[in-house]
Amino acid sequence: MPELPEMETYRQQLSRLILGVPITGAEVTRSKSLNIDPDEFIRKLTGNRISRIERRAKHLLFHLATGDVLVLHLMLGGWIFYGTQEEKPDRTVQVEIHFGEHHLSFIGLRLGYLHYHTSTEVEKILQKLGPEPLGLDLIQFRRVLRSKKGNLKVSLVDQSFLSGIGNCYSDEICFEARILPLRKVPSLSENEQMMLYQAMQALLREAIQFGGYMEEPLFVGDRLTGQYNPRCRVYDRGNEPCPRCGHPVVHTEVSSRKCFYCAHCQV
Numbered sequence: 001m002p003e004l005p006e007m008e009t010y011r012q013q014l015s016r017l018i019l020g021v022p023i024t025g026a027e028v029t030r031s032k033s034l035n036i037d038p039d040e041f042i043r044k045l046t047g048n049r050i051s052r053i054e055r056r057a058k059h060l061l062f063h064l065a066t067g068d069v070l071v072l073h074l075m076l077g078g079w080i081f082y083g084t085q086e087e088k089p090d091r092t093v094q095v096e097i098h099f100g101e102h103h104l105s106f107i108g109l110r111l112g113y114l115h116y117h118t119s120t121e122v123e124k125i126l127q128k129l130g131p132e133p134l135g136l137d138l139i140q141f142r143r144v145l146r147s148k149k150g151n152l153k154v155s156l157v158d159q160s161f162l163s164g165i166g167n168c169y170s171d172e173i174c175f176e177a178r179i180l181p182l183r184k185v186p187s188l189s190e191n192e193q194m195m196l197y198q199a200m201q202a203l204l205r206e207a208i209q210f211g212g213y214m215e216e217p218l219f220v221g222d223r224l225t226g227q228y229n230p231r232c233r234v235y236d237r238g239n240e241p242c243p244r245c246g247h248p249v250v251h252t253e254v255s256s257r258k259c260f261y262c263a264h265c266q267v
Ligand SMILES: [Zn+2]
Pocket: 242, 243, 244, 245, 246, 247, 262, 263, 264, 265, 266
């Protein structure tokens, strides 16, 4: 599932491509991906423009010139492509927004969605989310940590605790901090809390800089999206040598989530 760096990469790249461009129409092949009637959706979009794209946790918010907002969550398996009809990948597209000759295609929206809301509704929907990890200083982070009793893995992916971190980056952050993801949050020393904070900041920034781990490019010639994938330290690297100490990376399950770590250099 795309996490903060993947959605941030989409936000930055899409902002350069579609902001201010008139929407000439839309197409919906899976009405369940929307929260309103497809005809109404198309009517509201046609002639409109996207004036700003914002990211909040794993959501993208497409702010329309009329003041309303499209809220995107890709969930598991969802991705986005932007390009002409000829460039479009041979995949089933659930929702497509037309910008003249170019189309923004939402693919793999099985659990994911593109919902139409007023700005007031959006505030209400997003208010349950925890703080953005990159917006916290160390003191605020320590305060947030105090609310958690469970293990680090489950806490880091809890969107009401910190928003935007999922299965991949929770493991990557723990590895970078040299702390086992199974550790209970209250057991972390002050120094470990600081290491965790620094690892989280550095790793999320690096992942954004390298375009996250999405496998499909956003557009033809996109050289950024997915460049973090080969840099992944432990996630999806079960039994491969730890990049720090060479011991095999452990693959286990924590509360039915995939979890990867090095039992030798993480404590
Ligand atoms: Zn190691």
